[in-house]
Amino acid sequence: MVRPRLIFRAWLAGAMLLSASGTGAGEARKLEGAERTWAFYCEGCHAAGIEEHPGTLRLSYTRSPELAAIRGRQDLTPEYLRQIVRMGYLEMVGFRKTEISDDELEALIKFIRLPVVTQAQGEK
Amino acid sequence: MANLVPEGLTADVFNQAVAEMRAVVGKQWVFAEDQAALRSYRAAYGATPDEAHLPSAAVAPDGVEEIQAILKIANDYRVPLWTISTGRNFAYGGPAPRKAGYVVLDLKRMNRIIEVNEELAYALVEPGVSYFQLYEHLQKTGSKLWIDPAAPGWGGPLGNTLDHGGGYTPYGAHMLMQCGMEVILADGTVVRTGQGALPNSDNWQTVPYNFGPYVDGLFTQSNYGIVTKMGFWLMPEPPGFMPFMVTFPKQDQLHDLVEILRPFKLNLIPHNGAIMADLIWEASTKATRRQYYSGKGPIPPSARRKIAEDHQIGEWNLYAAFYGPEPLNKLQWEPLEAALRTLPGIEIYYEGDRKGDPTWDYRRDLMRGIPNMTEFSLMNWIGGGGHINFSPICTPYGAEAMKSWAMIRDRANEFGFDYIGEFAIGWRELIQVLMLMFDRTDASQRDAAYNLFNTLIEDFAKEGYGEYRTHLDFMDQVAQTYDWNDHALLSLQERLKDGLDPNGILSPGKQGIWPEHMREPR
Numbered sequence A: 001m002v003r004p005r006l007i008f009r010a011w012l013a014g015a016m017l018l019s020a021s022g023t024g025a026g027e028a029r030k031l032e033g034a035e036r037t038w039a040f041y042c043e044g045c046h047a048a049g050i051e052e053h054p055g056t057l058r059l060s061y062t063r064s065p066e067l068a069a070i071r072g073r074q075d076l077t078p079e080y081l082r083q084i085v086r087m088g089y090l091e092m093v094g095f096r097k098t099e100i101s102d103d104e105l106e107a108l109i110k111f112i113r114l115p116v117v118t119q120a121q122g123e124k
Numbered sequence B: 001m002a003n004l005v006p007e008g009l010t011a012d013v014f015n016q017a018v019a020e021m022r023a024v025v026g027k028q029w030v031f032a033e034d035q036a037a038l039r040s041y042r043a044a045y046g047a048t049p050d051e052a053h054l055p056s057a058a059v060a061p062d063g064v065e066e067i068q069a070i071l072k073i074a075n076d077y078r079v080p081l082w083t084i085s086t087g088r089n090f091a092y093g094g095p096a097p098r099k100a101g102y103v104v105l106d107l108k109r110m111n112r113i114i115e116v117n118e119e120l121a122y123a124l125v126e127p128g129v130s131y132f133q134l135y136e137h138l139q140k141t142g143s144k145l146w147i148d149p150a151a152p153g154w155g156g157p158l159g160n161t162l163d164h165g166g167g168y169t170p171y172g173a174h175m176l177m178q179c180g181m182e183v184i185l186a187d188g189t190v191v192r193t194g195q196g197a198l199p200n201s202d203n204w205q206t207v208p209y210n211f212g213p214y215v216d217g218l219f220t221q222s223n224y225g226i227v228t229k230m231g232f233w234l235m236p237e238p239p240g241f242m243p244f245m246v247t248f249p250k251q252d253q254l255h256d257l258v259e260i261l262r263p264f265k266l267n268l269i270p271h272n273g274a275i276m277a278d279l280i281w282e283a284s285t286k287a288t289r290r291q292y293y294s295g296k297g298p299i300p301p302s303a304r305r306k307i308a309e310d311h312q313i314g315e316w317n318l319y320a321a322f323y324g325p326e327p328l329n330k331l332q333w334e335p336l337e338a339a340l341r342t343l344p345g346i347e348i349y350y351e352g353d354r355k356g357d358p359t360w361d362y363r364r365d366l367m368r369g370i371p372n373m374t375e376f377s378l379m380n381w382i383g384g385g386g387h388i389n390f391s392p393i394c395t396p397y398g399a400e401a402m403k404s405w406a407m408i409r410d411r412a413n414e415f416g417f418d419y420i421g422e423f424a425i426g427w428r429e430l431i432q433v434l435m436l437m438f439d440r441t442d443a444s445q446r447d448a449a450y451n452l453f454n455t456l457i458e459d460f461a462k463e464g465y466g467e468y469r470t471h472l473d474f475m476d477q478v479a480q481t482y483d484w485n486d487h488a489l490l491s492l493q494e495r496l497k498d499g500l501d502p503n504g505i506l507s508p509g510k511q512g513i514w515p516e517h518m519r520e521p522r
């Protein structure tokens, strides 16, 4: 009937990310958690697809259509991501440590910086 | 050492209080020195600078006992606490406190979904549960129940309901669907309302009105307690869902549209709260102001026509839906459709007619309980991260709608802003929301937004219209408009405050209700 826009994959994504990124089980669990953090706090504004996502739409105006989706962007350094996620920037507001802990933030940063090819496989 | 200290406290006393709070919740759950952590509690979209609402500290307990211990410390040292749940009350102040220097009591860590009852279709949750989280939970468990999210999916049912928020399914009037609470009073007493007060009752989440005075409402938009659990009803998935959109080419068709809708809405048709969004609201999810007009002042009619054509939208755009067996939905739609078709130039769209239109997609999703974030695209119309909501109530008469719309539009234009707004029509009420967007990096726009807001509060009060909710910066001004019989209502609210929270530690100034020691003479 209606296609859910936000598809919560956290509970089935682990194995795919594990094989795709060639990391150990502990690391995979963190990435799995990171995917859930992404779904709860970022995806609604930053998923690929300029039209439906306010962050992606805004960055397509202020950066470029190529830089509009933030997942996979290697120019976003961990330091910059840390800063933006805590302090926010204009429309994008900061996130509290009660929402995203320091550990979760580090995992999220790794997740965002995973090359897109890997992510595309993980997304199937 | 904290940098900022609550009004009336010395740094030493405050640091002592902070140290004691750390002993209660663990030092990682009190933020006082970490400036980056504290900045994440700012009122990000507001018309006043961040500094106006920065907390001195934030404390994040997990559980009733920890909250009770924090209350004891706050009472001992007179520390003002500002309670938030998911803390995403943006456009009305986000997680930030009414005044700089308060300590935010951040309940986000308490995020358990305590019960979902599939047979009786209700949920009982803790404060930190978000719409995304509850949606995920129901999907995962294969539940056939829907949630009713507000437009931003990162908020949550408890915080949103406590601020009298609303959504877009037939369960959109959140206060109506709320059933049973657990509340901690300022002195640490834990109270369960309704049937929750009867040991062993199974009916806490099934009967909202019970023996004795109804008290749940006292803990909404107030500072009388800390809500730690809330029950609310969930809608069973209906056998059919029929969303539709109607575009109206002329601004003054708002009049006829409201006249047509009122008698239908009195009979709960359409089944959800119908939304009438204006042209720019519709356009801003997919375009920017600059693409159509680079001048100052209101967008000229020629540009408005171009916008309407490019995006196949109207000056007004109605969204609503029917829920139930398909044949019944069609039968109920027929008379409404016939009435709407008497208006010249309208277009009607159904599922599948607006492929690739992000506005249709997110509205349709909200109307069937799928949380998302797309509405934030409105902020891209001009960009710059400023957004506060002016939300007056009016009567669902066509003439009243036209009048209150023109009042906002003219003032907004006078102060240099576009009218970006919508009307939501409920059972008997009509609520207008002006989404006031401004460039927060431009001090003159910030000031203009602030002044416009205050002017609107006055304009509307003169005509007998009040706001249903407001931003931190305007709580006193709005509270003062409800002044019948020498402020009798506010006086009652203050007497309750003094009785329930004599030290005035809970959210001082929330909705204009101040504890005695902070009260200004009227």
Ligand SMILES: Cc1cc2nc3c(=O)[nH]c(=O)nc-3n(C[C@H](O)[C@H](O)[C@H](O)COP(=O)(O)OP(=O)(O)OC[C@H]3O[C@@H](n4cnc5c(N)ncnc54)[C@H](O)[C@@H]3O)c2cc1C
Binding pocket: B083, B084, B085, B086, B087, B088, B089, B090, B091, B092, B094, B095, B107, B127, B150, B151, B152, B154, B155, B156, B157, B158, B159, B160, B161, B162, B163, B164, B165, B166, B167, B219, B222, B225, B226, B227, B228, B375, B376, B378, B387, B507, B510
């Ligand atoms: C683009 C946009 C669209 C929006 N659309 C909607 C919409 O469709 N519907 C709508 O209703 N709102 C809307 N809002 C306003 C707001 O963002 C939402 O209402 C949001 O759900 C409120 O934040 P929250 O759920 O995180 O609640 P919180 O921020 O946690 O709580 C709201 C307030 O309730 C009080 N409170 C919270 N928890 C407690 C507690 N445990 N005990 C006592 N008091 C407490 C506090 O005063 C707090 O400030 C919109 C805002 C924006 C920016």
